[in-house]
Amino acid sequence: MPSRNEENDELLNLLREVFDESNVKKEWDVATDSEDAYTRNLYVPRIDYAIRPFNISSNPKQMTEDLRRIYKSFLNHENLFSSMIEYAEYPENFNHNFEFNENPRCFVAIEVENKTTRKHRLGSIVNASAMGKVAIMVAKTSNVMKSFEKLLKYLNVFA
Secondary structure (H helix, E strand, O other): OOOHHHHOOHHHHHHHHHHOHHHEEEEEEOOOOOOOOOOOOOOOOEEEEEEEEEOOOOOHHHHHHHHHHHHHHHHHHHOHHHHHHHHOOOOOOOOOOOOOOOOOOEEEEEEEEOOOOHHHHHHHHHHHHHHEEEEEEEEOOHHHHHHHHHHHHHHHOOO
16 A cells, blocks of 8 residues: 555656556665665665666576566667657757666666755766666756756766
8 A cells, every 4th residue: 555655646656557556666775675785785775766677686687687678678669768868858968878777776766856965966866877777867846957967967078
């Protein structure tokens, strides 16, 4: 049963419509149910929204193949990510040559930012990119969007 803060969560409800309720986790702790070496002995971020499958088994090669297969399925049949890329806002002169994470912890990692500092936003970008096969950043205000643009330009300098 959804918690009270999940009931009014429009994004969570939309994600669950697309990916099925059991495949979407809110505030997912990336070490939860871990069977591999990723335990509490390491830095453990909490992802705002994570979509299964989760790469938490002791057979990472198989999980990586499963994630790759699922990603290709969505690209080829649903055009979900193609549409998102088409409609996403990017800073001017941004490098659009995306390379997807080859060792993700989950299929999709989504971070939503509203009133955090640039330092926290940079951490959210890094966490989502490191944890998801696909990383999605959501800016809830125009100021946060401008901050993301500056951070992406900064990161793009090193790409």
